[in-house]
Amino acid sequence: MTSSTSRFLSFVVMVALAYHCHCDPDMLQDFCIADLNATTVINGFPCKPVSQVTSNDFFFNGLSREGSTANIFGSNVTAANVLSFPGLNTLGISMNRVDFTPGGINPPHSHPRATETGVIIKGELLVGFISTSNVFYSKVLKAGEMFVIPKGLVHFQQNVGSGKAQTITAFNSQQPGVVVVSLALFAAQPTIPNTVLAKTFQVDERVVLDIKSRFGS
Numbered sequence: 001m002t003s004s005t006s007r008f009l010s011f012v013v014m015v016a017l018a019y020h021c022h023c024d025p026d027m028l029q030d031f032c033i034a035d036l037n038a039t040t041v042i043n044g045f046p047c048k049p050v051s052q053v054t055s056n057d058f059f060f061n062g063l064s065r066e067g068s069t070a071n072i073f074g075s076n077v078t079a080a081n082v083l084s085f086p087g088l089n090t091l092g093i094s095m096n097r098v099d100f101t102p103g104g105i106n107p108p109h110s111h112p113r114a115t116e117t118g119v120i121i122k123g124e125l126l127v128g129f130i131s132t133s134n135v136f137y138s139k140v141l142k143a144g145e146m147f148v149i150p151k152g153l154v155h156f157q158q159n160v161g162s163g164k165a166q167t168i169t170a171f172n173s174q175q176p177g178v179v180v181v182s183l184a185l186f187a188a189q190p191t192i193p194n195t196v197l198a199k200t201f202q203v204d205e206r207v208v209l210d211i212k213s214r215f216g217s
């Protein structure tokens with residue numbers, strides 16, 4: 001290889017690295033309203049024909065309603081992702097609304113495909129995440145204050161105020177995905193062997209059975 005060829009190849013590699021996108025793939029047209037019923041399987045969803053696209057495809061009122069917090073965690077996530085709002089397809093963006101009863105928690109979870117940012121709309125939330133070095137970063141936030149959760153890291157929010165709390169979050173993915181740590185480990189089906197969880201948490205299998213029973217398995 002000549003030195004000019006090798007310089008050219010290094011340049012190509014540098015450009016490829018510089019343009020690597022830390023988000024969903026870029027789009028190839030103005031929009032692509034998801035046809036959620038399409039039988040073709042691709043990375044994302046096929047577009048419905050432009051001739052059938054209307055203004056309604058670009059608007060969504062699902063975040064205007066408070067979710068019911070009458071559940072074990074005392075919180076409710078209302079998702080505006082590509083599944084509920086097909087207009088987001090290929091645009092690399094989505095949002096959630098999370099409502100909390102006093103003491104309610106959006107339990108430790110991670111989003112494998114997105115960085116998250118959020119603004120507190122109402123109440124007081126303890127927001128925290130854990131880095132891959134197991135450092136815990138956290139702060140109590142009030143209305144108007146924001147947070148960011150780097151992509152993939154385990155995080156939570158808990159209502160530490162005396163009234164209800166609400167946050168609106170945004171993601172750089174049309175479908176960030178969610179892994180709720182407690183549910184993944186203790187409510188997966190088929191169930192994870194008790195011996196695995198007992199050894200993992202250094203507890204007796206009875207403790208594992210007790211935790212599993214609280215998540216209905």
Ligand SMILES: *[C@@H]1O[C@H](CO)[C@@H](O)[C@H](O)[C@H]1NC(C)=O
Pocket residue numbers: 034035036037048
């Ligand atoms: C998908 O199917 C559902 C149920 O049959 C229907 O209500 C909806 O309008 C369909 N959506 C599209 C984009 O065709």
Ligand SMILES: *[C@@H]1O[C@H](CO)[C@@H](O)[C@H](O)[C@H]1NC(C)=O
Pocket residue numbers: 066067068069070071075076077
């Ligand atoms: C969240 O709220 C919606 C609307 O009230 C409700 O249908 C849904 O079951 C709730 N989810 C949970 C996990 O409580």
